[in-house]
Amino acid sequence: MADDLVFANDPFANEALDFGDAEDKPKKKEKKGETADSVQGNYIHIRMQQRNGRKSLTTVQGLNPKINLKLVVKECKKKFNCNGCIVEDSEHGDIVQLQGDQRKNIAQFLVDERISKKALIKVHGAI
Numbered sequence: 606m607a608d609d610l611v612f613a614n615d616p617f618a619n620e621a622l623d624f625g626d627a628e629d630k631p632k633k634k635e636k637k638g639e640t641a642d643s644v645q646g647n648y649i650h651i652r653m654q655q656r657n658g659r660k661s662l663t664t665v666q667g668l669n670p671k672i673n674l675k676l677v678v679k680e681c682k683k684k685f686n687c688n689g690c691i692v693e694d695s696e697h698g699d700i701v702q703l704q705g706d707q708r709k710n711i712a713q714f715l716v717d718e719r720i721s722k723k724a725l726i727k728v729h730g731a732i
Contacts, residue, residue, distance in 0.1 A: 649721050651708050652729045663708055665701040665715075666694075672720060674699055680718075685710050 649667040656662060668674065678689045678701055689703040703711065708728050715721045 647725060649715065649726045650729060651712055651726065653706050653708055660704075661706050663703045663706060663711060665703075665711055666697050668699070668701065668720070670698060674701060677701065677720070678703075681707070681711065681714060684714065 647667065647669075649665065652664050652666075654662045654664060668677070674691050678691060681687070681701075681703055682689050685703065685705070685707050687704045687707060689701065692700045692702055694700055701711075708730070712723075712726050712728055715726060716723050
């Protein structure tokens with residue numbers, strides 16, 4: 606009896622709701638060689654990750670896969686006096702890691718070496 610009272614005044618009881626599926630919506634056409642990430646935007650994201658104490662890592666993701674990242678890391682290590690490596694990630698591609706807070710330095714380096722335009726670089730966190 607109590608259940609009948611709860612649903613007796615339900616305004617959506619007789620109405621069929623159509624939420625649609627993701628498969629029904631038209632997808633953006635991707636050109637040959639493009640992934641979903643490159644269709645959304647080709648920004649380069651520079652972030653700092655805090656480690657233990659005062660230690661930190663700077664990560665750079667979104668670099669063009671055609672660039673020789675080994676040479677970029679080698680030059681950054683010389684120029685910024687820090688250590689660095691390339692980390693392979695299945696979701697985000699190759700990520701450059703540099704020791705220390707190198708956000709300002711790496712952003713300027715990418716512009717100076719004409720690897721990227723300044724408008725396409727997003728530096729996360731306060732510098």
